[in-house]
Amino acid sequence: MIRCIIVEDQPPAQRVLQKFIGDMENMELKATFADALKAMEFLKSQAIDLIFLDIHLPKISGIDFLKTISDAPHVILTTAFSDYALESYDLNVVDYLLKPFSFERFVKATNKVPVDSSGKNIKESAIGAKSSPEMLFIKSGYEHLKIQVSDIHYIQSESDYTEIFTADKKYLTSHSLRHWLQTLDERQFVQIHKSFIVNTGNITKVSGNRIYFGSDTHVPIGRMYKEEFVEKYLK
Known part of the structure; x- marks a missing residue:
């Protein structure tokens, strides 16, 4: 399509x-x-x-x-x-x-x-056809920090930047949300809001219009994305 x-x-x-x-x-x-x-x-x-x-x-x-x-x-x-x-x-x-x-x-x-x-x-x-890389290197100042892709919970768009969230850390990157959609495996990383991509492997529950990681951390499901998400992952 x-x-x-x-x-x-x-x-x-x-x-x-x-x-x-x-x-x-x-x-x-x-x-x-x-x-x-x-x-x-x-x-x-x-x-x-x-x-x-x-x-x-x-x-x-x-x-x-x-x-x-x-x-x-x-x-x-x-x-x-x-x-x-x-x-x-x-x-x-x-x-x-x-x-x-x-x-x-x-x-x-x-x-x-x-x-x-x-x-x-x-x-x-x-x-x-592309699988996600097992790890990413995120530039932070003069350093490149290694992130295990499986540790990512979600990615959030912030204007011209994105933040990658794991269980206990977040990393600011200069890439757009679109970049991550093209880089990561679409079977595992799914856009559920205009500002969020989630790693389905780390979701602990879905309640109403929220996706949870652990007991407290959650992100919203956008109205235009909910039907497709429910159809693919909750049935």
């Missing part, structure tokens, strides 16, 4: 993309943004495979936004102007959709997103 977002400030264009994505069995729309800066915040905590990105956006252009993203997902640019086609290909985008575009042209563009033989996005397949 190709997880995607739309970054487009015009409602009619948003609706067209939402309809076309909804008609594709192998695509899942995670969010729509009219503002690239809000999309940037979303990408810090969410693993996404494909962005449909308008070039002409308020505050920051789609091209400038794309240049700021490290380890960017696949991108399909959309615009009513053909002037940016050459620059867009210099940025390694999947394709360039000139508005207004047909469903046939949309399908042709999305078919260029690399997938493996099972139909999964290649980035998604690589993450799914």
Whole structure:
């Protein structure tokens, strides 16, 4: 399944993309943004495979936004102007959709997103096939501190940083929540809130909208994540 977002400030264009994505069995729309800066915040905590990105956006252009993203997902640019086609290909985008575009042209563009033989996005397949490393080295000042991955209870996003919590310590890192989603085994480390990833191996109980580690430490389950968490881990 190709997880995607739309970054487009015009409602009619948003609706067209939402309809076309909804008609594709192998695509899942995670969010729509009219503002690239809000999309940037979303990408810090969410693993996404494909962005449909308008070039002409308020505050920051789609091209400038794309240049700021490290380890960017696949991108399909959309615009009513053909002037940016050459620059867009210099940025390694999947394709360039000139508005207004047909469903046939949309399908042709999305078919260029690399997938493996099972139909999964290649980035998604690589993450799914990867086991977590047994240990991590976290930079702290001039030192690198070793953490056993199995000791991690949860990871919390704090603005541009994340904190890793074990039973008795916490470690501040400069990585985003999205980095940890891509690094750690998704079968064990699960996002249960926009600001939290938990290690399911260290959960002691789930009560209401809280996940507990030991008797006192707990983290919230976000409303948009609860159904999937319950379906996968509590049934």
